[in-house]
Amino acid sequence: MPTIPQLPERQPGTRKQGTALDGLLVVDFTRVVAGPACTQTLGDFGADIIKIENPDGGDDTRAYEHAEIGGESAAYLSLNRNKRGIALDLAVPEAREVARELIQKADVVVENFSSGVMKKFGLDYESVAPSNPRLVYCSISAYGRSGPFASRPGFDPITQAESGFMSLNGFPDGPPVRTGPPIVDMATGMSACNAILLALLARDRLGRGQHVEVALFDVAMGMTGFYGMAYLINGQNPGRFGNSPSGSPTVGVYEASDGPLYMACANDRLYRRLVVDVLNRPDLVTDPQFASRKARSENKEKLRAAIAEVFAGDRLENWMAKMKLANIPVGYLRTVEEGFGAPEATERGRLNRIPHPTAGWVPNIEPPVTMSQTPAIDPVAAPLLGEHTKDVLKQALGYDDGRIAELAGKGVFGKQVD
DSSP, X not given: OOOOOOOOBOOOOOOSSOOTTXXXXXXXXXXXXXXXXXXXXXXXXXXXXXEEEOTTTOSGGGGOOSOEETTEXXXXXXXXXXXXXXXXXXXXXHHHHHHHHHHHHOSEEEEOOOTTHHHHTTOSHHHHGGGOTTOEEEEEESSOSSSTTTTOOOXXXXXXXXXXXXXXXXXXXXOOOOOSSOHHHHHHHHHHHHHXXXXXXXXXXXXXXXXEEEEHHHHHHHTTHHHHHHHHHHOOOOOOOTTSGGGOTTEEEEEETTEEEEEEOOSHHHHHIIIIIISOOTHHHHSTTTSSHHHHHHTHHHHHHHHHHHHTTSOHHHHHHHHHHTTOOEEEOOOHHHHHTSHHHHTTTOEEEEEETTTEEEEEEOOSOOOSSSOOOOOOOOOOTTTTHHHHHHHHHOOOHHXXXXXXXXTTTSSOOO
């Protein structure tokens, strides 16, 4: 049986100022990964996120099977912290009217439905902007909201495959490999968050909001980075290189006698320190086969074999100590369990647990952004399906119990709200 990590309770933070996004109201129609990742970041720094879900099952990630606690999946919990959840069946006309009322009060709307869905409901930007011209409306999709591919469905691994990004991952003698975590989804969420913040800054200057779009395919293409740029310059299709860019013998995984390490020794100065001060092989500098970067590249397999032989002759901790003393970039090659239990995580307080209404508590991974004056808010676990429906309608729209009961009777919230 696996050992579940023991997490400390999250301690309340101290705050010098308000949050970075105090007073910002975000109506969140997103589900799965990219959209919820975007709105979670906004919520982490103080925006009021109202997450609207279909009462019939809600966000798709609620049913993901990585792990579950208190009836909620790891995927859902990881992407929906610091939000208030309401359930609306948008197939019901009165539910769409509730959504429109919320949008009229909102600063930001974020949606990642398939193309045409928001327009069908009368909730697209063109339909709602006239009554709220300061609205920033963000659409997230696989291929954009315009053009011949707008109606195509697509997910993270599909855009990894189609953009060329996946062709860069894996080993030269193997097939292309998708990343384990959905990196394009996560990067798209970050890009969408940036786009929203840019539009909010522009709103202060222009006096009005705007429609912004972020597409997974565009992000995946951008993430080919300097490999994509190199192709545009020299016309050569870049290949896969495993753990060592361009097959570099001084970057990648090596095995000590009792475990692996990852080294990134990428310039002449570091190379000299590595082979002379750490490996005690000055001949790997004086030998003409390895004396220059070009020569090392031409003889990379021979050099890699020589370095591997030295590393295999001593224990991991001895090599780590020598390399850190010589200021060589090196790290342990850890599992998730080892990484989460490492001093880099524990001493920086990256992991803790927070209260949850059905599980008692759930794990929490702290946001990866630190701000000295306006830090992240104290985290609140992802909402249960429809958990805050009554509270939101009362507080945001001024509905009374009678109005809520009337809407419930019409099926606006799916099952009856208690």
